[in-house]
Amino acid sequence: MEIANFVKEKRKSVRLTQPELAEKAGVGLRFIRELEQGKQSLRLDKVNQVIQLFGYEVGAVKKKPTTYL
Amino acid sequence: MEIANFVKEKRKSVRLTQPELAEKAGVGLRFIRELEQGKQSLRLDKVNQVIQLFGYEVGAVKKKPTTYL
DNA sequence: TATATTTGTACCCAAAAGGGTATATAAAAA
DNA sequence: TTTTTATATACCCTTTTGGGTACAAATATA
Numbered sequence: 001m002e003i004a005n006f007v008k009e010k011r012k013s014v015r016l017t018q019p020e021l022a023e024k025a026g027v028g029l030r031f032i033r034e035l036e037q038g039k040q041s042l043r044l045d046k047v048n049q050v051i052q053l054f055g056y057e058v059g060a061v062k063k064k065p066t067t068y069l
Numbered sequence: 070m071e072i073a074n075f076v077k078e079k080r081k082s083v084r085l086t087q088p089e090l091a092e093k094a095g096v097g098l099r100f101i102r103e104l105e106q107g108k109q110s111l112r113l114d115k116v117n118q119v120i121q122l123f124g125y126e127v128g129a130v131k132k133k134p135t136t137y138l
Numbered sequence: 139t140a141t142a143t144t145t146g147t148a149c150c151c152a153a154a155a156g157g158g159t160a161t162a163t164a165a166a167a168a
Numbered sequence: 169t170t171t172t173t174a175t176a177t178a179c180c181c182t183t184t185t186g187g188g189t190a191c192a193a194a195t196a197t198a
Contacts (some may be wrong), residue, residue: 001128001129002128003127003128003129006129017143017144017145018144018145019144027186027187028186028187028188029187029188029189030185030186030187030188030189031185031186031187033145033146033147034185034186036145037145037146040113040114040117041112041113041114041115041184041185042112042113042185042186043110043111043112043113043154043155043185043186044109044110044111044112044113044116044127045109045110046110046185046186047113048109051129052132054129055131055132056129056130056131056132057129057130057132058072058113058127058128058129058130059070059071059072059127059128059129059130060070060072060075060120060123060125060126060127060128061125061126061127061128061130062124062125063121063124063125063126086173086174086175087174087175088174096156096157097156097157097158098157098158098159099155099156099157099158099159100155100156100157102175102176102177103155103156105175106176108155110154110155111155111156112155112156112184112185115155115156
């Protein structure tokens with residue numbers, strides 16, 4: 001799953017609003033919003049600040065071989 | 070494995086120098102160096118440009134539960 | 139429906155990323 | 169060892185991030 005939806009789902013599963021998650025993660029509200037909307041050019045350390053709250057960290061994962069056509 | 074060493078090992082396994090990898094990934098040489106040295110505040114999209122060459126992408130991975138002491 | 143809550147978009151601005159490049163250091167080869 | 173190759177550090181500069189904030193749009197609740 002893309003990080004965007006991963007964060008959104010995790011956040012909802014623990015019933016937090018975006019402002020609450022921003023607060024807990026120590027990032028700005030704007031960042032949470034851009035993150036959940038899939039902005040690609042976010043800073044790695046900031047993303048880590050957020051997902052570590054859920055026990056995750058950013059890492060390299062194998063891409064699924066795509067089926068063409 | 071941290072992304073830093075992941076990139077370094079993958080790069081060496083295919084016998085590329087840092088300038089060559091930078092060229093192929095379409096990022097600056099400086100970026101490859103900071104990446105392999107573990108700089109935390111890199112941009113996600115740039116990291117993706119690099120590791121997708123090896124068939125990987127950035128994603129959320131579970132942190133190993135740490136043993137304290 | 140109306141009202142409250144949550145989420146998305148737009149603006150300004152300081153701080154930082156990252157490209158290019160030159161130089162220094164380290165490692166490998168002759 | 170000397171010579172070549174590879175990697176690390178430092179500087180200048182432009183572009184972009186991300187914080188703060190205000191407002192709009194969407195969603196949920198009464």
